[in-house]
Amino acid sequence: MIALIDGNNFYASCERIFNYEWRGRPVVVLSNNDGCAIARSNEAKALGIPMGEPYFKLKHFEKTHGLVVCSANFVLYGDISNRVVQITRRYCNDIEVYSIDESFLFLDGYSNQLQRMVDLRRDVLQGLDLPTSIGIAPSKTLAKVANKIAKKFPDRTGSVYMLDSWKKIEAALKWFPIDDLWGIGRRYNDKFRSYGAHTAWDFTQFPDGFLKQEMGILGLRMKKELLGEAQYSMSVPEPKKMISTTRTFDTGHAEYDYVHERVSTFASECARKLREQKSCCRHVTVFIMTDRFKQNQVQYSDSFTVTLPNPSNSSIDISKYAKKALDHIFIQGPKYRKAGVITGTFVPENERMTSLFDIDNQERHAPIMKAMDSMNSRLGKQKVKLASMDVQTTWKMDQKHLSPKYSTSFYDSIILKA
Template sequence: MTILEQFTPDVEVYSIDEAFLQFKGFNNHDFTAYGTQIRQRILKWTGIPTCVGVAPTKSLSKVANKIARKFPKDTKGVYVIDSEEKRIKALKWMNIESVWGIGRGFQKKLKAKGCNKAIDFVNLPDAWVRKNFGSTGFKLKKDLEGIPQLQLDEPTTKRAIATTRSFDYTYDDINYIKERISTFAAICAEKLRKQGSSCYMVYVTLQSDKHKKNLEQHRASRVVTLPYPTDSSLVISSEAVRVATQMFKEGIKYKRAGVIVMGLVPTDNQQLQMFDNENPKHKPLMRTIDRLNKKYADNKIKLGNQDLQRTWKMRQERLSPRYTTNINEIIVVK
């Protein structure tokens, strides 16, 4: 997403692989060429192929993007809706169920009304749309008409941070479970510090393999409230492991576990507690750990109850090369 910010400062990260860009003041700009430039830079720097849809509104840009993906040979991965003729043609092509923002409930009502294409929805009377779909549906209709209604969302701080994983195998060893929970808690704590938050609550979950019906099943979860908000890996990990140990059931083969930190507050705005306060040594210690892990990568510094020999990695078969951040992956020119 950092690459996109080189083309415009107005970027809304919509999902892990999708974003909206707003081009203010780009009058009389060749957006086909600009979109091509965006695609080429992303492909060159990350190796990820993308498609770009450009239009006057968010909803229409989604339509344009779908056309770019559907017809790569004709569009070269970039499609721009920059005229009324193109807008009408695109809406006539787009099926109603593929329109961004129209869920199953909307689809049933619209198809009962004879709306099978996006253009059919746009041609409905405003009053009928507002009555049946409220302001949300009305704004979507106007957005598809080319009248901007949906603005870019401002980035917000997460209200909860989760780290949940399925294990490679099933395990009935309490020590393995405790190590995994400790690692998940440490990951959550690191994410807390990155966004400048602390948590009041820690949620822990354990689950057996639900697909193996021949084995005894067990699923448990529990929330613990902390006496003070914290971003310390030591505190969060300790509480998470304690709760997991209480929930653990002998003889159960566990397949999945997770830790979620909740009740987030800005770290800088914490109030001092009357009786319980965090160990003042924790914050400088966490800063040191974060700095060293960032410098040497791969989380070299771990908690004492984490397995130093085990590295927990997701299956990332299409991970982009880290040319600029990992010395081992730097491009070699011969």
């Protein structure tokens, strides 16, 4: 059997751990630069606030319904996530951390599996004051279904539900909407609904040949998973296949110098992350876009990818090629609201294959990058910068509603006065 433990409205619940007075009130967590809603408490969902709603559209709820708005505090959320995993390991050795708020537990060999998960949920709630839901089933996809049932009907399930018989599985599949299935996106949902499939049970009734034609081998695997035949074992974490740094600007900017500085800063950050995982990249992609919500302004977006002559993790090189990509797509006139740099096609830095005809700067830049990383580690992030970056300003995200880092910073610890 496989269990899935999932933090309920995880980001919002993390904020409530240290702010008890927010319980019962609608809470929304905003994306980078306080852009749009990326997490909502049940009370916020009841107000009709959709995922991805821009902040300016939900701001009025602060006065009318006491909405609490929080800037994303990923340092806090990551620490709470790690603490959940630590508690989880007391109950199961084989854990696959699927995301910041979800983990799969492989329970074969453990007795009293349902009670074990009930005890796990209790310990997470008592130890961290974090509500979770746990679904248990013979496969990962069914565990997702069971988890949804546990979350949807907490009073009847105690937030822990186990699909341990065919009767339960069949009933769950006939209830479960097809658009909530793990792996069914909007395109497949529309297509299958046009064929009369509205539930997970309807999906399992499609012939194997039809599913293979529509979805390939993934469709067949999904059907078997839903019927209780596990197709996916525990995954081993792999190195990242792509590293990106993107930001939404505080306001629109039409000046090339401003956008170039931002792209150079993002490229330097991507290079730092590459060095951190001891990788080099072969491709650098830059994108820019205007504010899609301001239809009265000129709308424009584009991206361009540059292939490096030699794999690199040098901030100097990656920033140089990011500028070439930017020059290819930048046009005068539009006010750009967002930009980003994406690095891809990684190779280990000790397994680089270099060109015989192009100059390789990696070895020459390596000691400079090492010194730069060391000084920034000791003195603070972005103290030592490239000349193409704004030397006078350390850019920070717009986070007007940022909560303290209660569990990771001594200076943000809760102080009690007796």
